[in-house]
Structure formats: C-alpha cells, structure tokens
Amino acid sequence: MARMTAARAAVEILKREGVTDAFGVPGAAINPFYKALKEGGGIHHTLARHVEGASHMAEGYTRTTPGNIGVCIGTSGPAGTDMITGLYSAIGDSIPILCITGQAPTHVIHKEDFQAVDIASIAKPVTKMAVTVLEAAQVPGVFQQAFHLMRSGRPGPVLIDLPIDVQQTEIEFDPETYEPLPVYRPAATRAQIEKAISFLLAAERPVIVAGGGVIGADACDLLVEFAELTQTPVIPTLMGWGVLPDDHELNAGMVGVQTSHRYGNANFLESDCVLGIGNRWANRHTGYKLDVYRGDRKFVHVDIEPTQIGKIFPPDYGVVSDARAALELFIEVARELKAEGRLPDRTGWVASTQERKATLLRRTHFDDVPMKPQRVYEEMNKAFGPDTRYVTTIGLSQIAGAQMLHVYKPRHWINCGQAGPLGWTVPAAIGVAKADPDAPVVALSGDYDFQFMIEELAVAAQHRIPYVHVLVNNAYLGLIRQAQIGLDINFQVNLEFENINTPEIGVYGVDHVKVAEGLGCKAIRVTEPDQLGAAFEQAKKLAAEYRVPVVVEAILERITNISMSRTMDISDISEFEDLATEPGHAPTSLKPLKV
Numbered sequence: 334m335a336r337m338t339a340a341r342a343a344v345e346i347l348k349r350e351g352v353t354d355a356f357g358v359p360g361a362a363i364n365p366f367y368k369a370l371k372e373g374g375g376i377h378h379t380l381a382r383h384v385e386g387a388s389h390m391a392e393g394y395t396r397t398t399p400g401n402i403g404v405c406i407g408t409s410g411p412a413g414t415d416m417i418t419g420l421y422s423a424i425g426d427s428i429p430i431l432c433i434t435g436q437a438p439t440h441v442i443h444k445e446d447f448q449a450v451d452i453a454s455i456a457k458p459v460t461k462m463a464v465t466v467l468e469a470a471q472v473p474g475v476f477q478q479a480f481h482l483m484r485s486g487r488p489g490p491v492l493i494d495l496p497i498d499v500q501q502t503e504i505e506f507d508p509e510t511y512e513p514l515p516v517y518r519p520a521a522t523r524a525q526i527e528k529a530i531s532f533l534l535a536a537e538r539p540v541i542v543a544g545g546g547v548i549g550a551d552a553c554d555l556l557v558e559f560a561e562l563t564q565t566p567v568i569p570t571l572m573g574w575g576v577l578p579d580d581h582e583l584n585a586g587m588v589g590v591q592t593s594h595r596y597g598n599a600n601f602l603e604s605d606c607v608l609g610i611g612n613r614w615a616n617r618h619t620g621y622k623l624d625v626y627r628g629d630r631k632f633v634h635v636d637i638e639p640t641q642i643g644k645i646f647p648p649d650y651g652v653v654s655d656a657r658a659a660l661e662l663f664i665e666v667a668r669e670l671k672a673e674g675r676l677p678d679r680t681g682w683v684a685s686t687q688e689r690k691a692t693l694l695r696r697t698h699f700d701d702v703p704m705k706p707q708r709v710y711e712e713m714n715k716a717f718g719p720d721t722r723y724v725t726t727i728g729l730s731q732i733a734g735a736q737m738l739h740v741y742k743p744r745h746w747i748n749c750g751q752a753g754p755l756g757w758t759v760p761a762a763i764g765v766a767k768a769d770p771d772a773p774v775v776a777l778s779g780d781y782d783f784q785f786m787i788e789e790l791a792v793a794a795q796h797r798i799p800y801v802h803v804l805v806n807n808a809y810l811g812l813i814r815q816a817q818i819g820l821d822i823n824f825q826v827n828l829e830f831e832n833i834n835t836p837e838i839g840v841y842g843v844d845h846v847k848v849a850e851g852l853g854c855k856a857i858r859v860t861e862p863d864q865l866g867a868a869f870e871q872a873k874k875l876a877a878e879y880r881v882p883v884v885v886e887a888i889l890e891r892i893t894n895i896s897m898s899r900t901m902d903i904s905d906i907s908e909f910e911d912l913a914t915e916p917g918h919a920p921t922s923l924k925p926l927k928v
Contacts, residue, residue, distance in 0.1 A: 335507050339472040340369040340500035343433075343493075345508035346476040348375045352404055352431075354767060356381055356390040360408025362435030362448065365500035367406075376404075379767060379796055382788040384412045386760035388419020389786075391430040393724065393764025395423075396747045399551040401768060402483060408435040410448025413494065414455065418754050421459040423490040425751025426572060427549060429483035432456070436496040439467050456492040465494040469502035473511070481514035487638035488549060518550075519637060521654035526662040529608065529633045529652055533563060534675070536606030536631065538682050540585060541565050542618075545572030545750070546611020546637060547656045553577065553743040555660035556610065562667040564679035566686045568601055570612050571735060572750045578719075578741040580923050585686040590620045590898035590906070592735035595693035598903050600686045606631045611656040614645040615751065621901035635659045691924040694913040695896060697737055698920055700862055703890040706730070706805050707910065708862045710737035713775070713803060714921035716869035721745065721773045724762040724800075727753030729811035730779040733895045739923065756785025759802070762882075763793050766800045773873070774800035780828065780843065781810055787848060790882055794853030799876035799883070801869070807889040808841045815894055829891075841888060849884040856884040 337345075343366065347355075356379045359367045370376060381387035384407040391403025407416055413434040423430045436442065437449035442465070456463035461482045466475050472495070479491040521529075533539045547556050553576045560567050560577070566585035569576050571592045577584055586597025601607075607630050612618075614634075619626040623646055634641075634648040635656065642651035652659060670676050697711035710733060719741035725731045726749040740746040747765055749757045762776035783804050793800070810826040817823060829840035838844060838858075849856035855875045859868045865887065872883040894909035913919040916926045 335505070336503050337506055338365065338369060338500065339469040339502050339504050340366045340495070341373060342473050342504060342506040342508070343476050343495070344369045344373040344376065345506070346473060346511060347404065348373070349508065349511050350402070350480045350513055351400065352376060352402060354379065354394060355404040355406055356387040356394070356764065357406030358384050358387060358408070358412065360412060360435060362409035362437060362497050363406060363433070363495070365497060366433065366435065366495060379763070379792065381760070382792055383786060384415040385418050385756070386786050386789040386792070388416040388430065388432060389422070389757050389760035390764035390767070392419060392423050392428050393747060393761035394768045395428050395430055397722065397744055397765045397768035402480070403430045403764060404433065405430060406433045408448070409437055410450050413450065413452035413492070417456060417459060418752070420456055420490045420492060422749050422752040422754060422757065424459050424461070426545060426749065427488045428490065429488040430490045431479060431483065432490060432492040434492065434494045435500070436465060436494045438498045439496045442496065452494050453492065459490070460492050461489040463492040463494070465496065466499055467496070469499045469504050472499065472504065473506055477514055481516065485517040486519070518655035518658065519653050520658035521635070521652050521662055523662060523666070525652045525654070526659065526666055529635065529650055530663060530666050530670070532606055532631050532633050532650065533565060533608060534670070534677065538604045539565050539606040539608065540601060540604045541567045542570060542607055542609040542612050543567055543573040543576040544570045544610065544612025547573055547576050548743045550611065550656035552657035552660050555657060555664060557581070559660055559663045559667060562664065562671060563676055564683055565608070566600065566683060568597060570615070570618050571748060573612065574735070574746040575740045575743045579739045580741070582687060583683065586690060587735065588903060589618045590901050590903055591617050591732045593903070593906070594736065595695060595906070596689040598906060599689050599693055602904060603685070604630060608633045608635070610635045610659065611637070613641050616901070619645065620898060620903045622903070625902050625904050687924070688927070691927040694919045694922050694926050695736060695908070696911050696913040696918040698918050701890060702861050703888055704862050706733050706889055706893055706895070707737060709803065709805055709865060709887045710734055711921050712862070712865035712869065714739055716866060717773065717775050721775050722747060722765055722769065723775050723777060724758055724765050725777040726755065726757035726761070726782055727812070728755070728779040728782055729815065729893070729895045730777055730782070730805045732812070732897065734777050736896060739921070755782045758782055759786050759789045762800050762802065763789060763798050766793070766798045776800060776802040778802065778804050779811060780804065780806040780808060780845070783845065784843060788852070790849060790852040790854050794881045797880040799880045801872045801876055802882055802884045804845060804884055804886040805889055806841055806845065806886055807891050807893070809891060811893070814892070819899060838888070845884060845886050854882045854884060855879060856886065858886045858888065860888045
C-alpha cells in the first residue's frame, strides 16, 4: 500500500472524482492541503480575493457544464464562515459544490484556539453534509461519501473541515484502486408515469412547468421531445430558463410575480392542468395567493426530492423521480399513445399561447436620457447572440433582464435563485468563464450588487479570464426602494453623492470606470441609448484582445419601477411603464407585435 499524507489522499480523490479546477484562498491551517495540491498536480487553482468569492466561483463553475463540481478552499475560522453564504446559495438552488476548510489541531479545537470555530455545526443547515474529520484514516471515506452525497438525490453542497494535524498525518491509501461510489437517483415506474400522463390526456389546456431540476438532470432534450410529442406548451421557471429556446413554438413564457412575461402569466391562467417537473413551486413563481395560482387546475408534480412533494401545496398526483428517468418514461408512453392515435390535438391551444406571445408585450424602446433600463436590455438582445451565457443574481437589474432578455440554451441563464446574495455576480461569472472559456459570458448587475464583491475583478484580470459585465447604474437600491413604496417610505436606499474626484458623473457617486481600471480591467461608460450598441461591440473586442473583464456601465434614470405584483398575485401585475402598442416599441421581441 502507498503511504501519503491525508491531505495528499484527498487531492488524489478529487482528481479521480473528476475535479480539474478549484477556487480558494490559502492560510496557515490549510497550507498542508495546498502543499498536496501543488505536489499532486492536475488541479488548476484560481486564487480569489475573498473566500466568499471563491465559493461563488465554485458555484458558477458547477452550473456551467453537466457533471462539474466546483471546489472552494479556505483556511480555518473566518474563511469557513465567509463561505456560508456560498453554501446557502448552493443548497437553495440544488447545486453541488465542495467546500474544504482548514481547522486548528484536534487537541485544541475545544480550547478557543486561534481561528478555531465549529464550522461543521454552523454549516449543517446549509449543506447535505458538514463534518470535521478527527481521524486521518477517515479522510478517504469522507471525501468519497461527499461526492456520493453531492451527486445523489437532490444535488447540493458539502463541507469538509480538516484539522491541520489530520492533513499532515500519513495514512495507507492506494489511489490506483479508488472508485467513486455509485450515484443514487430515484426513478419513476411505468405505472406512475401512465397515471401522470392520464392527467394531460384528460385536460384541454395543459402546460408543463419545467424547473432547474430538468437542467440539473441534463434532460432538456428529453423535455423538448416530450412537449413536442404531446403538443404541450412549456413554462420554464427562472431556474429552468433555457430548457427550450425562447423562440420555440411551445415556449409559453415565464410565470411569476417578478421575473415573468405578460404572456406567460396570461397563458398559465388559461391552463387547466399543470405538469411540474424538477421545480419547487417557489413563491416568486407562484406568488403568495395560492388560490389564484392553483385555481381549478389539476397538478402533477415530479421531483427528485420526496419532501418537495406537497411542501407548498398538495398536488393531485406526485412522483418522486429524477427528471431524466421520468422523461424517458414519459416519452416512451407518449410514443405508444401517439401510435394508437390517443394523443389529443392541441393545435388550437398552442396557437392561442403564441397569439398572446405576439400581443402581450412590454415596451423596451425608449430614447430617454438618462436611459431607461428597458433600452439596455433591448440593445443587449441585439449585441449578444444565442450562445451567450448570462450570469446574474438579484435586484431590479435581474428582474428586468429576465423579463426582456432572450435565452436559447440550457445553462445559458445562470442565476442565483433562492438565496440571491448581492455580490454573487462577479465571482460567479468568473467561475462560468473559467468552466467554459470559449463561450461569450455576459454578467448583469445593478450598482450595489457590483460593489459588493468588486475586488474579484482583479482575480479575472490576474488569471486572464475575460467576460463582459453590463452594469446598470441608477445609484439606488432599486428593488428595495420599489418594495418600500407600499410602506410610503424611501429610506436608506439612495446611494447618490457627488464624487469629488469625478465631478462629471454628477450624483452617481462611485466611479466604476476608475475602480474597474484600477483592478486591471477595461471599462466603458455610456450615457445615451444610441451609444449602447457600439459600446457592447467595443467591449467584446476589448475582452478578446486583453483577456480581462470589460465593464459597460449604463447611466440610468434614477427611478424606474419594473413590472411586478404589489400583492404577490400572478393575476395582479402592476405595469408601471407604457406597454408596447406598435412594433417599434419592442423591436427585439420574439414575435413581431400584433396590433
């Protein structure tokens, strides 16, 4: 048997589990692991500027390519606590990442040693497993179990905490005979799928709600095939956006109280049966008025996690299954029904959903100066093609982007959904660009999200990781300001000040161009809408030439209210701006406006 340190054994396991990249920040308590990482080779490490940033990089890396598992590494104490937000983000959206932390020596952990904290207990609520390994011989088994858990059932993150003496202890371990544990994913039975599909057969206006679980299972091709076989319109959730192209004739639009299309909500409210696959009925999708969302519709829910069935409301029928396994059977049964002539003709229903898609549109074309954000997204649709991977987290910038941008492929809308931490976008975009260096990556931030972890731009500059970052700046916490309207306050949400070093930007405060350039990146400020197209083209060229992020800052009007429900009711969406009433109002819409 080969002898090696437990840290080296862990590194060898990472490689045999398919890990090629890691993100992190070294420190005294994790340095033995870093030594093993250097000596073992085969894993490229990206040095972050903040340990939370490393966790978000790992998450962006995982989300980009099927099978990826991002790894983030930090030392003891605050490094682990810094990564809790990343773990929370990952578990909320069912994203597997592995967090590895250093720890004080085993004999002083309980003595309030320097930077000794019970990180396993802190992390347990936001992980599938969090453990401090006290015996070096257990390290291989713990890492093997970690990968098994991250991939099995509902995917999610794991934290492994390694005391420094455990890392340095030699153990017997033979990497050549190591094998990953089999992955467990529940699979539907034929009888369950036959019953589930019977609800669609009995319906007149069924829809499929496709969630992030379809993308996580790498089953988007199967979902499209099943939808086409049965002529069933598809409503992607925000996490499922990209399961089928936005311009597909069966794409009925997104539903929700914020990130929704007018036609998406209208199509859903006309439906009489809903088949949810790999979704969790998140409240930004359903709203809080569940009586409106449910109506008289029949609901079938297919999800990999048993406790998701009935969590928000009881479905008429529930199936616990991996999305790919379920869809394979759905297709098998649908093909048989089609051969027997038993599939209903849905031509009229499908046509009506597309009619709404061509009539219920929001206006994007405005020539105002300062700019309205809608015009920024219109110009983004023109400048960035179907291969673009968009990355964003939360805020009015994300909500408006989801309402107005177009996505055509799985994993091309990479959005932090359930947690929505500000600052996520910059590091996540770095992880995405690292995972797919050949794809155009476009990040989208408001000014406050951008400022939260702006230092991570230096990481991309150092490691030559190019992408384009669209920054919509209104010097406001826009979403919180809009949420305060109902309370009749406008309190502690305005970010404006006159920058004594850059008086030409007026009250917009932070000079993002100087900051980005100071961090080794390129930046362009745009103040008029007719400059946007040229700025985006220049940004793409600069990113390709210098291999660094390029920030395009669009100076917006201070206040724009983006369409959303003030009552958390999907049938009650407030449209604050003029709607599209002629084709020129929405020139990049998926279908020409019908008037």
